[in-house]
Amino acid sequence: MKLKAVILVGGPEKGTRFRPLSLHLPKPLFPIAGFPLIHHHIEACCKVEEICEVLLIGSFQANDALKRFISREKKLFQKPINYLQEYSMLGTAGCIYHFRDVISNGQPDAFFLMHSDAYCDFPLKELIDFKEKFMPYLMMTVKLPKDQTLHYGCAGINNATNEIVHYRDKPASFVSRDINAGVFLLDFSIFETIGAHFQSKLTRNMSFSGLEEDSMDKMNRHNRISFESEVLPKLAGTGKLFAYRINRFWLSIKSAGSALYANRAILDSYRLKHPELLTEQDNCRGNVYIHPTAEVDPTALIGPNVTVAAGVIIGQGVRVRNSIILDAVELKNHSCILNSIIGWHCVVGEWARVEGTPTELNPDAPNATTDSFYLFDKHGKLLPSTTILGRDVRVPAEVVIRNSIVMPHKELHRGFQNQIIL
Amino acid sequence: MKALILVGGYGTRLRPLTLNVPKPLVEFGNKPIMLHQIEALVEAGVTTVILAVSYMSNVLEEKLEQHAKRLGIQILYSHEEEPLGTAGPLALAKKYLLVGDNPEPFFVLNSDVISDYPFSRLLEFHRGHGKEGTICVAKVEEPSKYGVVVYDQENGQIQRFVEKPQEFISNKINAGMYIFNPSVLNRIEPRPMSIEKEVFPFMANAGELFCMELEDFWMDIGQPKDFLRGMCMYLTSLRKRSPEALHKGSNIVGNVLIDESVKIGENCKIGPNVVLGPGVVIADGVRIKRCTVMRDAKIKSHSWLESCIIGWESRVGQWARLENVTVLGQDVNVQDEIYLNGVRILPHKSISASVPEPQIIM
Numbered sequence: 001m002k003l004k005a006v007i008l009v010g011g012p013e014k015g016t017r018f019r020p021l022s023l024h025l026p027k028p029l030f031p032i033a034g035f036p037l038i039h040h041h042i043e044a045c046c047k048v049e050e051i052c053e054v055l056l057i058g059s060f061q062a063n064d065a066l067k068r069f070i071s072r073e074k075k076l077f078q079k080p081i082n083y084l085q086e087y088s089m090l091g092t093a094g095c096i097y098h099f100r101d102v103i104s105n106g107q108p109d110a111f112f113l114m115h116s117d118a119y120c121d122f123p124l125k126e127l128i129d130f131k132e133k134f135m136p137y138l139m140m141t142v143k144l145p146k147d148q149t150l151h152y153g154c155a156g157i158n159n160a161t162n163e164i165v166h167y168r169d170k171p172a173s174f175v176s177r178d179i180n181a182g183v184f185l186l187d188f189s190i191f192e193t194i195g196a197h198f199q200s201k202l203t204r205n206m207s208f209s210g211l212e213e214d215s216m217d218k219m220n221r222h223n224r225i226s227f228e229s230e231v232l233p234k235l236a237g238t239g240k241l242f243a244y245r246i247n248r249f250w251l252s253i254k255s256a257g258s259a260l261y262a263n264r265a266i267l268d269s270y271r272l273k274h275p276e277l278l279t280e281q282d283n284c285r286g287n288v289y290i291h292p293t294a295e296v297d298p299t300a301l302i303g304p305n306v307t308v309a310a311g312v313i314i315g316q317g318v319r320v321r322n323s324i325i326l327d328a329v330e331l332k333n334h335s336c337i338l339n340s341i342i343g344w345h346c347v348v349g350e351w352a353r354v355e356g357t358p359t360e361l362n363p364d365a366p367n368a369t370t371d372s373f374y375l376f377d378k379h380g381k382l383l384p385s386t387t388i389l390g391r392d393v394r395v396p397a398e399v400v401i402r403n404s405i406v407m408p409h410k411e412l413h414r415g416f417q418n419q420i421i422l
Numbered sequence: 423m424k425a426l427i428l429v430g431g432y433g434t435r436l437r438p439l440t441l442n443v444p445k446p447l448v449e450f451g452n453k454p455i456m457l458h459q460i461e462a463l464v465e466a467g468v469t470t471v472i473l474a475v476s477y478m479s480n481v482l483e484e485k486l487e488q489h490a491k492r493l494g495i496q497i498l499y500s501h502e503e504e505p506l507g508t509a510g511p512l513a514l515a516k517k518y519l520l521v522g523d524n525p526e527p528f529f530v531l532n533s534d535v536i537s538d539y540p541f542s543r544l545l546e547f548h549r550g551h552g553k554e555g556t557i558c559v560a561k562v563e564e565p566s567k568y569g570v571v572v573y574d575q576e577n578g579q580i581q582r583f584v585e586k587p588q589e590f591i592s593n594k595i596n597a598g599m600y601i602f603n604p605s606v607l608n609r610i611e612p613r614p615m616s617i618e619k620e621v622f623p624f625m626a627n628a629g630e631l632f633c634m635e636l637e638d639f640w641m642d643i644g645q646p647k648d649f650l651r652g653m654c655m656y657l658t659s660l661r662k663r664s665p666e667a668l669h670k671g672s673n674i675v676g677n678v679l680i681d682e683s684v685k686i687g688e689n690c691k692i693g694p695n696v697v698l699g700p701g702v703v704i705a706d707g708v709r710i711k712r713c714t715v716m717r718d719a720k721i722k723s724h725s726w727l728e729s730c731i732i733g734w735e736s737r738v739g740q741w742a743r744l745e746n747v748t749v750l751g752q753d754v755n756v757q758d759e760i761y762l763n764g765v766r767i768l769p770h771k772s773i774s775a776s777v778p779e780p781q782i783i784m
Contacts, residue, residue, distance in 0.1 A: 299706075301740075316689065317707040317724040319741040319759060333689070334707045334724040336741040338759060351709045351726045353743045355761065355776075398709065398726060400743060400761065402778060417778065 001128070004053050004103055004111040005045040007038060008092060011059030017255045020390035020407050021343060026060045028116045029069055031326065032259055033266035033307050034277065034289040036069055040266065041114055044122035046077035051112070051124075054079060055103060057095050059086040093194050093227035100191045110187050113227075118182030119262050120250040121269060127185045127244055135242040137190060137235060139164065140183040142250040146174055152252070153180035153228045155236070157243045164243050167236035169228040178243065180228065181250055194231055201225070256341050256405075257386040260358075263324055264305040315350075322358060332397070340387040343408065348389075349397030356387035357403055382418045423545075424470045425463045425529035426515055427456065431505060432477050435645040438751030438768045439733060444478040446533050447485055449716060450643060451656050452681055452699050456482075457489060459531055459539065464493050466541030468529065471495060472518045474511035476502040508532075509615035516607050525604040532598030536652050538638035538659060539599070547634045548601045551577065554630035555606055557622075560597040560640035568595035568642075569618050573633050580631045583622055594633075597640050646749045646766075650729055653714055654695045687723065705740075719750075722758070733769070746780065 015027035022030065028038040038056070045054050060066060062085055074081045084102060086095050096103065096113065103111055110131070112124060123140075131138045141155055154175040156166030168175045225231065235241040253262050267287035270277045279290040283297075286304020290296060294312040302308065305322045312325050315333040324341045331337065332350045339356035348354060377383050387401060390408035395401055399415035406412065406421045433445030440448065446456035460471055471490075475482060479499060490497040500515040512519070512530065519528050527548060529541060537560070548556040557580070559571050570592045573580045584591050596618065609621050625631040639659050641652030657677035660667055669680040669692075676694020680686075684698045687706035697714045698704070705723035713727050716734040721727065725742040732738065736750045739758035744750075748762045751769035756762065760773055764780030767773060771783055 319724065321759070334709070334726070334741075336724070336743070336759060351724075353726070353761065398728075400745075402761070 001050045001110075002052055002106070002108040003048070003050045003128070004055065004106075004108045005048075005051050005114065006055045006057060006096060006103060006111055007041050007045070007114045007116055008095070009038060009056050009058035009060065009116045011086070011089070013059070013089070018259070020405065021256060021259075021341065021388060023408060024391055026058075026066065028056075028058070029065055030259065031307070031309060032253075032263050032324070033270065034291065034309070037119075037253065037262075038116050039069075039073065040119065041116060041122070042073050042077065042081065044124055045112065045114075046079045048124045048128070050128065052080070052106065052108065054081045055099070056081070056083045057086065057099060058083070059089060061085070089224055091224040091226045091230075093197075093231045094225040096227075097191060097194045097198065097225065100188075104188055104191075108188075110185055113184040113186055115182035117252050117254060118250070119253055119265075120181070120246065121248055122183060123244075123246060123248070124183075127183070130244050131185050131242075135240075136187040137241045138185040139232075139241060139243055140181040141178040141243045141245050142181040143177050143245070143247075144179050146177060149174065149177055149179055153232065154178070155180060155243055157245075162242050162244070163237075163239060164232075164235075164241040165237045167232045167241070169226075169233070178245065180232070181246060182252070190231075193235065194225060197231060197234065198225060201230075255385075256388045257356075260305075260322065260324060260339065260341065260356075260386050263307055264322065267305060267307070309344075340389070342389050343391040343393060345392045346389045346394070348395045349399070351398045352395050353400040353402075354387055354389065354395060355400065355402045357384035358386075382420065384418070423466070423468045423526055423528065424472065424519055424521075425468045425531065426472045426474060426500075426512060426519065427459060427531045427533050428508065428511055429456075429473050429475045429482070429533045430477075430502075430511075433644070436643075436649065438749060438766055439646075439731065442734075442752045442769055444482050445644075446473075446482060449699060450536060450649070450714075451653065451660075451679060451697055454485070455536065455643070456486070456533060458536060459533070460486075460489065460493065460495075460497075462539035462541055463529060463531075464495055466529075466539075466545060468541075469495050470498065470518070470521075472498045472500055472515050474500045474502060474506075474515060476505065505614060506612070507614040507616050509610045509617035509621050510613055512602075512607060512617075513610040513612035513615075516612075519607065520604055527601050527603050530600040530602060532642075534642050534644040535598045535640065536643055536656060537597065537599065537636060537640040538663075540634075540636065540638075541601075544599070544601050544634055547578075548632070551579075551632050553632055554628075555600060555602045555622075555625055556632045556634055558597040558599040558636050558640075559594040559633045560636045561593055562595050562640075563593070565590075565593045565595050570595055571633055578632045578634060579629065580622075580626045580633050582626060583618060585618065594635065597636055598642065646731055647747050649731065650695075650712060650714070650747065653697060654712065657695055657697070699734075 009028040015022045018027045029036040045051050070081055084099050090098050153169040155164045155178045156176045157178050158165050251262050279288045283300050284303045288303035288306045290308040291310040293310045294308045296314040297316045299316045300314050300318040302320045306320050308325045309327040311328040313330045317334045318331045319336045322339045323337050326344045328345045329342050330347045334351045335348045336353045339358045340354050384403045388405045392409045393406045394411045402417040404416045404419045429446050433440035447454045486497050498518050566587055570584045570587050571594050572582050639655035643649040643652040661677050669678045673690045674693050678693040678696045680698045681700040683700045684702045686704045689707045691709045695712045696710050699717040701718040702715050703720045707724040708721050709726045711728045713730045715732040718735045719732045721738045722740040724740055728745045730744045730748045733750045733752045736754040738756045741759045742756055744762045746764040749766045753770045754767045755772040757774045761776040763778050765777045767783045
């Protein structure tokens with residue numbers, strides 16, 4: 001069997017909830033547990049023999065960071081990996097339709113479609129085994145607590161046949177606990193479906209004279225087709241769309257809080273899959289990844305659930321727990337970093353305390369997301385969450401930065417709590 | 423000479439410290455508050471100190487006995503069965519105050535006040551004008567919290583008092599330290615009476631009340647915030663009067679008073695304005711500013727403390743951050759990496775979660 005993998009990586013207009021971390025770096029390249037986010041997706045794909053090519057589709061400029069990343073991955077996995085850039089926003093269905101020739105090139109039998117936001121221990125082989133001839137389109141689903149389902153695509157599934165009989169994207173009221181987990185295995189006939197939908201949309205829109213808008217806007221509306229809100233609902237109940245339910249850990253990485261949580265989960269997975277990546281030394285506790293070029297003083301205490309990137313300098317008596325420390329950060333003596341993401345090149349002064357609030361899982365709902373979808377509570381107060389320091393922020397000695405988000409290149413002169421600092 | 427110290431009640435404002443220890447015995451600058459006062463009185467010629475008490479008086483009696491012997495003075499106790507206010511206790515202690523053929527003027531002190539205690543100068547000034555009473559006045563920055571005194575700048579004769587004024591009248595307030603002739607006792611009955619409202623105004627009208635301005639420092643340390651302010655003032659005054667009492671070192675900043683039994687680790691930065699009591703252990707990499715750490719408390723490594731009072735035998739964990747007038751009672755255990763902001767913690771509590779907003783933990 002010959003397969004391809006398509007990973008949708010989005011663009012600068014997307015992933016805004018990941019700001020300020022995504023202001024200078026495409027979110028898919030954001031390092032989690034020592035590697036860019038989509039490295040984990042690409043690794044899962046490359047482990048599957050049947051997959052002969054991995055295609056990344058997005059609207060980011062193919063800049064240096066992205067190019068270097070892709071060439072490194074190609075070398076590492078010895079598989080063709082290519083980036084296809086959308087020059088206008090085509091939507092999640094529109095973009096794969098646009099590149100259908102590239103995807104179909106080589107006559108593969110089917111292709112995986114993956115969202116870069118979705119993270120789990122991708123069961124790609126299981127999906128291949130589960131897909132039958134009579135299941136042209138297979139969607140991976142996961143069960144979430146009722147109140148969280150409203151933020152995702154909800155699927156009504158026939159328990160006997162696993163057919164998806166109903167599908168609503170981000171419904172206004174409860175539809176189903178099974179949600180779209182962002183991984184599909186699709187026959188190429190999907191392009192006919194999308195094409196037909198595109199045509200009907202075109203003719204429908206042509207019938208409006210569109211006096212107010214100019215033709216550019218009209219064209220944009222036509223071209224943008226969303227897989228979740230336009231294609232899937234149509235496929236539901238036609239006997240073609242089926243669900244593969246997973247019962248394992250799954251996370252949607254939308255915000256910094258979920259990045260920290262994914263960090264923890266991925267570090268945990270290294271215990272089994274890549275124990276050589278974990279750092280075991282006297283000043284570490286639990287799962288810790290420390291890049292070989294980082295300098296960590298022996299009197300510091302790192303972990304559990306900490307990732308320390310390249311060129312980081314950690315001084316005497318520093319405490320880091322449940323945090324991601326990005327490249328070239330300097331943590332001065334006796335500082336304390338808890339539940340935070342410290343951006344590239346930040347400097348944290350002596351005895352300073354940078355602390356976020358850990359977003360903990362509800363233990364009764366194993367796949368509950370850690371994300372709060374709202375930044376502020378009903379009184380306009382910033383909800384407690386992960387503290388994020390953007391790139392090149394300087395925190396003076398002895399202050400406390402708690403539950404706050406600091407924009408890049410900011411030099412702070414005092415402590416802050418529960419604030420966004422521009 | 424004799425002195426009466428109004429010890430009074432429960433010291434509720436200094437809780438949680440005063441839950442285990444009567445307020446006069448709480449150490450201020452590594453010495454019980456009361457002892458600062460008694461030693462200053464002895465220097466001015468006082469040989470008998472009468473304590474007007476109501477709460478935990480037996481603890482007081484026990485602890486003060488050794489000091490009485492050492493100083494060669496007599497300490498007597500006047501027990502209030504019911505709270506008698508600020509004047510009533512004088513009438514109750516009458517029998518002690520009038521002992522002897524020719525009763526001399528006696529001092530009266532509020533037990534909460536710390537100062538350089540210029541009792542000799544007060545006695546001299548009092549004898550100088552020959553009237554019935556002299557009170558000390560202190561200059562403060564926020565006078566409306568107290569009772570303000572209006573007086574003749576030339577001779578110190580008091581004209582009137584205004585309690586908690588609504589407009590600015592004066593920035594001199596009643597400092598809670600007095601000297602009276604025994605005849606004052608005729609103005610007071612052994613019932614709850616306020617000296618500010620029921621005695622002083624009459625004395626002032628009769629031209630019998632004078633005041634002397636305090637020149638060095640003064641503070642009412644009845645609550646933690648003021649306790650710490652008073653501590654800073656006291657240390658500043660120590661720097662002037664006996665700088666050898668203060669500590670020096672590469673890890674010391676500003677005025678720091680450290681008992682000789684204290685152990686301090688490496689890479690610490692202590693001060694300014696820190697008092698460390700006997701048996702205190704400070705581990706490596708600790709930063710302390712503007713704090714009093716009581717006897718046998720332990721501060722673990724890399725923590726950061728500012729404006730706190732750490733109670734006797736308490737333990738503060740590693741990488742902890744305590745600030746904003748956080749007060750730990752006796753034997754409180756704060757675990758590693760905890761953040762406490764303006765928190766008062768009652769004795770024997772163990773804290774395992776941060777408290778980022780001011781609160782009381784029972």
